[in-house]
Amino acid sequence: MTELRFRLAERADAARLNAALAQLSDALNDPHRATDDDLARAGWGANPVFRAILAEDADGEVAGAALYSPLMSTSRGMTMVFVSDLWLAPARRGSGLGRRLLGAVCRDARAAWGAQAIKLAVYHSSEGARAFYDRLGFRPASGATEMVLDPEKCKALEANG
Secondary structure, three states: OOOOEEEEOOHHHHHHHHHHHHHHHHHOOOOOOOOHHHHHHHHHOOOOOOEEEEEEOOOOOEEEEEEEEEEEEOOOOEEEEEEEEEEEOHHHOOOOHHHHHHHHHHHHHHHHHOOOEEEEOOOOOOHHHHHHHHHHOOOOOOOOOOOOOOHHHHHHHHHHO
16 A cells, blocks of 8 residues: 555645545445535634544545544543544555544644543444444443434524523
8 A cells, every 4th residue: 555645634625525524424324414615614714613634645545534623621621632533445444544543633633722632432333443443442431421402402592592
């Protein structure tokens, strides 16, 4: 396999990043509603809410991508980074690319936000991904359940909260 270049994604990469993340959604049997413009606004607008790293081969093809955001944990007393998306091209899986991408995320998140730890979610049906995270030393959080409030209920809360 060819050597890879890791770099922070830029606004001009929104379509390439979105294409990679759409492949992740497809592999997880998830809908993929984000558009290139959605990513450009969220990542490079007036108040960016994420950063992303691309791993590219010598031809500039995206071999892997990670999308992440900061979070402050008062219970842990530290800033952390939440990796919401980690995608590797199928031919690159098992090559060490996932470890290298997460290492790049750690370095960038520490420099940008002072992050000291990573948080992420893994689908119960993604046994390979779970095994990968286990090998790296990730452990399941205990005593918490991921909760989501949908857009309609958020609007109601805004109006009546």
